[in-house]
Amino acid sequence: MSYSTEKPAENALLVGLSVPGITTWEAEDSLDELARLTDTATIHVVGRMLQARKHIDATYYIGKGKAHELKDQAKSTKADMIIFDNDLSPAQMRNLEELCETRVIDRSAIILDIFSQHARTRTAQVQVELAQLNYLFPRLTGHWTHLSRQAGGGAIRGMGSAGVRGPGETQLEIDRRLIRGRIGALQRELDKIGSQMATSRKARGDSFKIALVGYTNAGKSTLMRALSGADVLIEDQLFATLDSTTRSVEIDHSHKILLTDTVGFIKKLPHHLFASFRATLEETLEADLLLHVVDMSHPHYELQMNTVQSVLADLGVEDKRTLLVMNKIDQIGDGDEMDLHVQAAAEQPDKVAVSAMNGVGLDVLRQKILYYCQEHEVTLDLQVPQSEGRLLSQLHEQAEILEQEYTPENVMIRVRVDRAWVERLDLQRFVAAEQPTLEA
Ligand SMILES: Nc1nc2c(ncn2[C@@H]2O[C@H](COP(=O)(O)OP(=O)(O)OP(=O)(O)O)[C@@H](O)[C@H]2O)c(=O)[nH]1
Ligand SMILES: [Mg+2]
Structure with missing residues (x-):
């Protein structure tokens, strides 16, 4: 098309x-x-x-x-x-x-x-072409065969040699056969991409995971760049981003999170696209916290918020912890007014007001992110043998050391650590017997 x-x-x-x-x-x-x-x-x-x-x-x-x-x-x-x-x-x-x-x-x-024009990586191209062909298939009647040669950015067109007419086959039958074969091949490629993505997610470890979600053009990529410095594409255009990008971001000296920017949503999102982009949206499904970025300068931003919420419900993640990020406040007021927006939102637990473009309100945002990270942590009193050098250095890297005392054989440490790391480092074996455990 x-x-x-x-x-x-x-x-x-x-x-x-x-x-x-x-x-x-x-x-x-x-x-x-x-x-x-x-x-x-x-x-x-x-x-x-x-x-x-x-x-x-x-x-x-x-x-x-x-x-x-x-x-x-x-x-x-x-x-x-x-x-x-x-x-x-x-x-x-x-x-x-x-x-x-x-x-x-x-x-x-x-x-x-639009998706097909904006797809730059192989993953996005495979996902878009698959969605296009699934959309096209039921519309492929005698009258519509012209489309089969245009779909998928020429993918079908490029299959000339495979399109040799079999005995008694009509053009429509050839088109159907080609498309069915192509859908199968793309699906297999997408399955492979999906498992590669899962492997690289695993390799990134168990840090606190945050995904940016929101209506297309709300400013997700701008916020990604402001928080992480990642050189992601920012455009005043619908669906500039079609892939996901994940970066490690230091929120303070002892808290690192993984932040993911991904494809935006829109009203009446074609369901074929939705199905095809499942692999890309996997980061969103696995996040510990969602940042729902809203373009406050849009006249119908509330309708856009509702749309995002219903897409999240379709994805089955409507109950995930979500921080609302009211963006583009520079568009709705000058300096003082912006500060008022930032302050008013800051008083509500699940809301912040920012200008991702001008960097306004980002400190409050970082502070709230920190609060969510801490909710996800436990304080432990550990008695670790001095011989556990590797574990001790991991704790210094991954956890916040609140207190530390050396005895001839052990190190007594009070740490705050992400819940996920308790299991990963098998910390239970070092929890000091008389100390409180696993309280939040
Ligand atoms: N005035 C103003 N413009 C902003 C702000 N944040 C983003 N923009 C602009 O809004 C447009 C869209 O920004 P993106 O960051 O590409 O938006 P996105 O949500 O990633 O959009 P898609 O990837 O297309 O879904 C760009 O022109 C940005 O410069 C902001 O705080 N203030
Ligand atoms: Mg974007």
């Missing part, structure tokens, strides 16, 4: 539908976002149409009269394509294409196209 790279000046007409339960205002906002997506996919928006209706039409999605109006508007605006804000069934797409004599696609196809 890389039409945008072939003809950069394509024109599109956008169509939305508001049904009961969705206010016109929400549908308008959603159409604004579709315009932004279309723009990101380098397609020019020449018009938009919004219909309020009691229910979705089985044939055309919008009403029949409106569909005819759409056909006229497509002609008068010289639109090369019509983009629906909602997912259309393969039949609705076909009916609309026949009526309007124009290519008809939906929001999912545009998002998949």
Whole structure:
């Protein structure tokens, strides 16, 4: 579906539908976002149409009269394509294409196209292509075969020699067979990538893990760079980040955490993408704490927060400890006002206000992160034989030494250490008998 790279000046007409339960205002906002997506996919928006209706039409999605109006508007605006804000069934797409004599696609196809244009690493490319082909497969009818040669950034196109027609095979059957084979190969590659990622996660050890989550363009990568110095891509663009990057960050002299930046979320995230990006989102699933980054300057930031929450619920991590990071406060006030935002948020346990771009509020954020790390720790009184040199040096590296006293054979130490390290270093064997154990 890389039409945008072939003809950069394509024109599109956008169509939305508001049904009961969705206010016109929400549908308008959603159409604004579709315009932004279309723009990101380098397609020019020449018009938009919004219909309020009691229910979705089985044939055309919008009403029949409106569909005819759409056909006229497509002609008068010289639109090369019509983009629906909602997912259309393969039949609705076909009916609309026949009526309007124009290519008809939906929001999912545009998002998949952006992902495909932005995928830079092999992992992202495999995940996107798999999602595209799974999206394409049920839409592959006689009428849609032209897509099979465009999908996956040319991956299918590049399979010319494998596409030799078997006896009695139609073009459609060839396309289906090719796609099925390609899906299988990509799935196998993705499984391999997934297990490699799991191995490198294991090698990183048991440090406290934090994942940045949030709506696309909220400023996750900017915050990643501000906290860790990692040279991640920052763009005023939807879905700039498609991979995950993990860095070790020193929060204070005795606390190191692992921070992960990853792909952003959006309303109506295509479920094929969701399934394909499972490996990338694994870091989020395994985190001890989520930083939910919110773009406070966005007029509908609350709707975006709700969307993020429901995506987290779909991932099964809605109950994870979450710190809300209200970002871009420099956009909603000057110096003094910014300080007020920072102070007001600081009083709430699970909230901070920051400007990731200007570094405002980051000290409070670090302090709160520290608080979560400490919650995850225990204080132990240990009696460690002096001969355990390796363990003693590990403790000095990984734990906070509160007190230390030497006896002829042992070192008596009071330490605060991440719970995960108690088991990893098998510390129970050194817990001094008369001392309190494992209290938080
Ligand atoms: N004014 C202002 N702009 C910010 C701030 N933080 C990020 N931005 C801008 O917001 C845009 C998006 O930032 P990113 O860090 O790329 O956002 P992201 O959440 O990683 O976005 P995706 O990876 O695309 O999902 C960029 O143009 C940033 O410069 C901030 O605190 N203030
Ligand atoms: Mg990013």
